[in-house]
Amino acid sequence: MSTTGRSEGAGFLYRLYGSRLRRQINPAKVPRHVAMMIDGNRRWARQLGFPSPAHGHRAGAVKMQEFLRWCDDLGISVVSLYLLSADNLRKRDSQELDELIQIIAELADALSREAGWRVQIVGRLELLPETLRVALTEVAERTANNVGMHVNLAVGYGGRNEIVDAVRKIIEKHDARGASMEELAANLTPEMLGEHLYTGGQPDPDLVIRTSGEQRLSDFLLWQSAHSEFYFVEALGPDLREVDFLRAIRDYGDRDRRFGS
DSSP: OOOHHHHHHHHHHHHHHHHHHHHHHOGSSSOOOEEEEEHHHHHHHHTOOOTTTTHHHHHHHHHHHHHHHHHHTOOEEEEEEEEEEEEHHHSOOOHHHHHHHHHHHHHHHHHHHHHTOEEEEESSSGGSOOOHHHHHHHHHHHTTTTOSSEEEEEEOHHHHHHHHHHHHHHHHHHHHHTHHHHHHHHHHHHHHHHHTTTTTTTOOEEEEEEOOOOOOOOTSSGGGGGGEEEEEOOOOOOGGHHEEEEEHHHHHHHHHOOEEE
């Protein structure tokens, strides 16, 4: 059999397997909110011999667009993508960081052109270079009235920072009313804190997916993921396939969620 014939045969089997996976997914058990950590972009670039991590980050950005379309096709309401952490801003090489910032700006702009998607930026925008801060703000404003899939882009984000910022907001509001700290302590609840997170008003992630075989949260949605299900994929970020995603959704539907009970 020729190489072309083998490729067409493999493509047919892949599509057949994908169709089978879709039939195995119960629409009533599709998660409302999926959080994704597409990890391994730098390793992917290094393994393929590219001279710069930027090749991996660009491939990862393309994969993120694909991933969001897969989510939209399944009717998932909210998707959160971890693009750039507050730690990355402090620790990454300046050249790599400059390239990554440009890639994030281009990705955010592309997502804002997708029909109906609402793009929200979560993180400390003040940590970002002005050019990226302006670009992300424009994207959020452009899509603010869209009612389709809600896409959170975590940029300059840290879960611990988010909790600190939420507490500060609560204290500021409480202080503005002239109430005492004793009253605040007596009335503070997890629900109140949750309302003041960057994702306030959104459902918590039902499913958190991470690629590249790493099994850690890396300061991503620490509060919101208290009762989330986790799914780890061995594939590096740019190599993630739709069947990997569909298996994650199928696996999620088979789990018995207990929410601490």
